[in-house]
Amino acid sequence: MSNSVLELTEKxxxxxxxxxxxxxxxxxxxxxxxxxxxxxxxxxxxxxHVLLEGVPGLAKTLSVRTLACAISAHFQRIQFTPDLxxxxxxxxxxxxxxxxxxxxxxxxxxxxxxxxxxxxxxPAKVQSALLEAMQERQVTIGDETHMLPKPFLVLATExxxxxxxxxxxxxxxxxxxxxxxxxxYPTKVEEREILDRMATTSTMDDIKPVITPEDIxxxxxxxxxxxxxxxxxxxxxxxxxxTRYPKEYNLKSDSLIQFGGSPRATISLTLAAKGWAFLQGRxxxxxxxxxxxxxDVLRHRVIVSYEAxxxxxxxxxxxxxxxxxxxxx
Numbered sequence: 001m002s003n004s005v006l007e008l009t010e011k012x013x014x015x016x017x018x019x020x021x022x023x024x025x026x027x028x029x030x031x032x033x034x035x036x037x038x039x040x041x042x043x044x045x046x047x048x049h050v051l052l053e054g055v056p057g058l059a060k061t062l063s064v065r066t067l068a069c070a071i072s073a074h075f076q077r078i079q080f081t082p083d084l085x086x087x088x089x090x091x092x093x094x095x096x097x098x099x100x101x102x103x104x105x106x107x108x109x110x111x112x113x114x115x116x117x118x119x120x121x122x123p124a125k126v127q128s129a130l131l132e133a134m135q136e137r138q139v140t141i142g143d144e145t146h147m148l149p150k151p152f153l154v155l156a157t158e159x160x161x162x163x164x165x166x167x168x169x170x171x172x173x174x175x176x177x178x179x180x181x182x183x184x185y186p187t188k189v190e191e192r193e194i195l196d197r198m199a200t201t202s203t204m205d206d207i208k209p210v211i212t213p214e215d216i217x218x219x220x221x222x223x224x225x226x227x228x229x230x231x232x233x234x235x236x237x238x239x240x241x242x243t244r245y246p247k248e249y250n251l252k253s254d255s256l257i258q259f260g261g262s263p264r265a266t267i268s269l270t271l272a273a274k275g276w277a278f279l280q281g282r283x284x285x286x287x288x289x290x291x292x293x294x295x296d297v298l299r300h301r302v303i304v305s306y307e308a309x310x311x312x313x314x315x316x317x318x319x320x321x322x323x324x325x326x327x328x329x
Contacts, residue, residue, distance in 0.1 A: 004227075005284055008222070008227070009281065009282065009283040011222050011283075012222055012281055013281060015219045015221075015222040015278075016219065016278060016279070018210065018215050018219075019279065021210045021211070022041060022070055022071075022210055023041070024210075025066075025069075025208070026063070026067060028207060029062065029207065030063050030066055031186065031190050031193045031194050031197065032186045032190035032193075033059065033183070033186065033190075035181070036052070036060075036181060037063070038279065039179055039181050040063065040155070042179070042275045042276060043155070043178060044067075044153065045216065045223055045278055046220075046223060046272050046274065047151065047153075047220055047271070048153075048179060048272065048275075049154040049176060049179075050154075050155050050156070050179045050180075050181065051157075051158065051177040051179070051181065052156065052158070052183055053157075053160060053181065053182055054157075054159075054183030054184065055160060058185065064113075064115045064157065065115065067155070068113045068115070069206055069207035069208075069209070070207050070210050070211065071112075071113065071209060071211055071212070072211065072212045072213070073112035073113055073151075074113070074149065075111055075112065075113045075114075076108035076111035076113075076114050076115070077108075077114075077115040077117060078108050078109075078114065078115065078117065080116060080118050080119050080120070080121045080122040080126065080127075081122060082121065082122060082165070084126045085126065086125065086128070088107065088108075088126075089107050089108065089109050090129050090141060091106040091107035091110070091141050092104075092105055092107075092141065104141050106139075106141075106146065107139075109130070109133050109139060110146070110148060110149065111152075112150075112151055112153070113153050113155060114152075114154050115156075116130065117157055119156040119158050119169065120158040120168070121159075121166060121167070123167050124169075127169060127170060127173050128170060130173065131176065133152070133154070134154055134177075137150075137152050151217060154177075156177070171259075171303070174300050175262055175264055175265075177300065178272060178297065179268075179293075179296040179297060180299050182316075219278065222278065223271070223274050223275055225283075226274040226277050226278060226282075226284065226285060227283060227284040228273070228274065228285045229285070229329075232273075232285050232287060232290065232329060234329070235290060235329050236269050238326055239269065239298075239322055239323070240261040240265050240266045240269065240298075242260075242322045242326060243257060243260030243261045243265075243298065243301070243302050243318070243319070243322065244257075244260030244261065245260075246322075249322070249325065249326065251321060251322065253318045255305060255307050256318060257303070257304065257308070258303045258305040259302070262301065265301045268297050269293070269294060269297045272293045273289040273290045275293075276293050287328045287329055291323055291328075295319055298319045299315050299316050299319060302315040302319060303315070
């Protein structure tokens with residue numbers, strides 16, 4: 001195993017050569033927010049959609065746009081509004097009176113990177129238009145199914161649900177996001193740098209592309225080869241099962257959980273841990289990789305009960321208790 005891991009480490013060095021230039025390109029516009037930038041890159045290489053939540057003005061949209069500019073790929077931005085229709089996202093059939101036939105007009109979802117901006121400003125029926133695209137990487141229009149380009153990634157932003165004019169995301173859609181990032185305020189030093197750089201009436205220069213879709217697809221092939229020990233796999237399964245059956249793991253949160261993580265959570269946590277190991281330049285996953293990324297994978301998949309809300313407990317509190325309690329292999 002050691003020889004194969006060493007060979008894989010060399011593969012990772014070659015396949016991840018673009019990561020540092022990509023971080024530098026994003027850093028030309030985005031100040032600080034290292035947590036956000038790292039998770040966006042992780043979503044790229046682990047083939048997982050990313051949901052960014054935070055109050056307005058934290059550069060969520062700007063971060064995604066900057067990432068898209070740094071990749072030589074087809075990018076589309078969809079502004080979610082209350083009057084948006086599903087056909088505005090996936091496309092529709094247009095009648096051609098001359099030929100007496102229906103022609104397919106593809107929507108903006110047919111892109112490599114799709115920014116679903118303020119996704120919770122639209123009602124559930126519009127958000128649900130993305131379900132098939134996010135899971136199967138395909139879209140059905142009329143009686144025809146169209147494959148989406150590779151790579152295909154949805155990067156969505158949302159405001160906290162208690163903000164004015166927001167809708168709750170359907171659980172089925174939330175579960176399709178590999179990662180949910182909680183974007184916070186910058187530090188005082190970072191905010192001063194933001195002031196110095198951004199307090200101008202001129203717009204920022206466009207970022208030059210530093211990577212191609214082929215670079216991303218090649219990196220994903222290497223991520224698939226990263227070694228995960230059986231003990232680590234059991235640890236991942238235990239974490240997800242603890243969100244469903246906390247009593248079996250001697251946790252006090254039994255009455256606080258309404259629904260736990262699905263099998264998709266287990267798959268996402270494994271892929272995200274492998275992606276995190278890739279970013280660290282390692283050919284194997286450690287327990288710390290799992291713990292580092294577990295909160296981002298599980299915070300939106302653990303649905304708390306009314307009792308938890310009454311006690312002021314959040315899904316993050318429950319996930320943290322699980323990570324602190326479960327024995328680490």
